[in-house]
Amino acid sequence: QKEVEQDPGPLSVPEGAIVSLNCTYSNSAFQYFMWYRQYSRKGPELLMYTYSSGNKEDGRFTAQVDKSSKYISLFIRDSQPSDSATYLCAMKGSTLGRLYFGRGTQLTVWP
Amino acid sequence: GAVVSQHPSRVICKSGTSVKIECRSLDFQATTMFWYRQFPKQSLMLMATSNEGSKATYEQGVEKDKFLINHASLTLSTLTVTSAHPEDSSFYICSARRDSNSYEQYFGPGTRLTVT
Numbered sequence: 001q002k003e004v005e006q007d008p009g010p011l012s013v014p015e016g017a018i019v020s021l022n023c024t025y026s027n028s029a030f031q032y033f034m035w036y037r038q039y040s041r042k043g044p045e046l047l048m049y050t051y052s053s054g055n056k057e058d059g060r061f062t063a064q065v066d067k068s069s070k071y072i073s074l075f076i077r078d079s080q081p082s083d084s085a086t087y088l089c090a091m092k093g094s095t096l097g098r099l100y101f102g103r104g105t106q107l108t109v110w111p
Numbered sequence: 112g113a114v115v116s117q118h119p120s121r122v123i124c125k126s127g128t129s130v131k132i133e134c135r136s137l138d139f140q141a142t143t144m145f146w147y148r149q150f151p152k153q154s155l156m157l158m159a160t161s162n163e164g165s166k167a168t169y170e171q172g173v174e175k176d177k178f179l180i181n182h183a184s185l186t187l188s189t190l191t192v193t194s195a196h197p198e199d200s201s202f203y204i205c206s207a208r209r210d211s212n213s214y215e216q217y218f219g220p221g222t223r224l225t226v227t
Contacts, residue, residue: 004154006154008152011196027164032214036218041202041220041221041223042221043115043117043204043206043218043219043220043221044155044218045218046216049159049214049215064166088155095214096214097147097209098160099145099157099216100159101154101155101156102154103152103153103154104152105127106152109157
């Protein structure tokens, strides 16, 4: 079983839609949860960072962590064509620990 | 900001030759740098972790004699793919961590390696 599972999609939505992306994981030691956005042929950039369970909001983006279910989500409100990218979840057990990535979900937002 | 650059952005080489990829932190000193490999539509797989001035720590299954990592300064790490083969063709991405108390890794733009 992989450490982190993420549906690769692809996911295609119209502009303005609410997008829901999620990951599941198996290691209960994970405490730090991140979402990265990766445009084609570019390196990932950090979007959201959450410690332990709970919600975090930043503009149109909301990250949720449910440690009891080992399930994390990223919601994008009022999606824009510029949001079209691959979204990777990542997590680790300690501040300086190595990151474990999901496969990434390819999102296309069409105008 | 915290900018990480990689050079070259893409390289094509012949089977059997060696290729060096550079990773630089442009506006900060990176105590730790990481090298990842990414296949199409696949996740980033950590290859090795390198700390400035010490030997790199390789992940299980990564051949240290094939993927030579040098972290000679606080702003530069290099990955050399020795005796490259077509199966080494991939997207190689580095990341850098600012200091020992920092959780965030800053990623470079990646290097596309094609071995013919």
